[in-house]
Amino acid sequence: MENLVFLDIALVVIASTILGWLSLLTRQPIIIAYIAAGVLLGPWGLKLVTEIEFINETSNIGITLLLFLAGLSLHPSRLLELFTKTFSLTLLTGGLFALVTGMIIHTFFGASVTEAVITGVAMMFSSTILVVKLMPTITLHQKHMGAVAIAILIMQDIFAVLAITFINGGSSASVTGWITSILIGVLLAVAAILAERYIIRKIIMQVQRYNELLNLVALAWCFTLALLAEQIGMSHEIGAFIAGVSLAGGPLSNYLAENLKFFRDFFLVLFFFTLGAKLDFALMEKIVWPALLLSAVLLVLKPLVYWISFTITRETTKFSREMGFRLGQNSEFSLIIAVLAADSLLIRAEYSQLIQLVAIVTMTISSYILVFLFPTPLGTSKPLKID
16 A cells, blocks of 8 residues: 555645646636546546545645634734624624525525435525635735635534534534633633643743754644544544644744745645545536535625625625635535435435535636735736735
8 A cells, every 4th residue: 555655745746836837827716726626636527646645645635724823913812802803703604604505406406405404505605715726825824815814714613513513423512612711721722722831932932943843843842732632523624623733922922934835735636636536427427516506595694694794794895795605615524414415324425415516516606706806916917916
């Protein structure tokens, strides 16, 4: 297996590099190149990459680092303030997306009530990876838009964890278990902030002259809290985010964020590759039209609803419009919900694939919209290429 894994990783890197280069020459979003590489080399393409599940598990490190680095930009007091402001907006908008898409899939495509509910819930969330990846670093770390976006995405992640808990548990006991996990999560956040101030910060100051050891200390802290969060019933992404937030008040938070960006980006390439590789084209004929319809509805509904919602909360028209489009796609969490629900026999395989295809289509089209209309690190023209 070792030789197969080495070969697969090498092929992923080579194919992603070549297609990424071609995407820049043709002014296409680079994320699409990584998904295309997965389709090309995966089970429905040339079948050159075989260890898809291993690469998929490895790619989760990218999501963990993504949330960790996002947390590094938010001071705990600022984050709490933003959560207070965005809780109602996140809950109401997500509920609307779930209701509309659930009704469509139940009314027009014969889904059962359970399948409609799960499909609707999967459509509630926006992509943390895409939003953070395509937001200029200066906006993400230093501006109001970045802070609000992260607050909404983390709130959505918490709701997604609730949905996943219900799918895995399926009983009223899971409600009590989830609430208990949240309370323990709050205690974990408080303990993390205290540990950072009195222990981790001192270690960081002691090793700050040794760049590789400094990076290792930050990564060890990230993975420690990610593992602890998973043990108490939350996701490792939220644990990593707590680790980042606890370091945000430290003197080297910006330096650490810059140093670790390469690691994050490499693992995210693997994530988008597996997204393309895991598409099941055998089911495509059954689900392609429902998927396209739902994708079209969401690509119009999400930006419009967020635009109106932010305007109601007295944000500027420019801010509201841009945030609407930045949050206007489906989340990687929908992929997890789709797989778990199918494994638990709550939905049929075609509806699981439907959810996954909608996620890919909305992420793809949303990335085109963002890189052509708004500032991003992957902008297709000089005025829009901002990091």
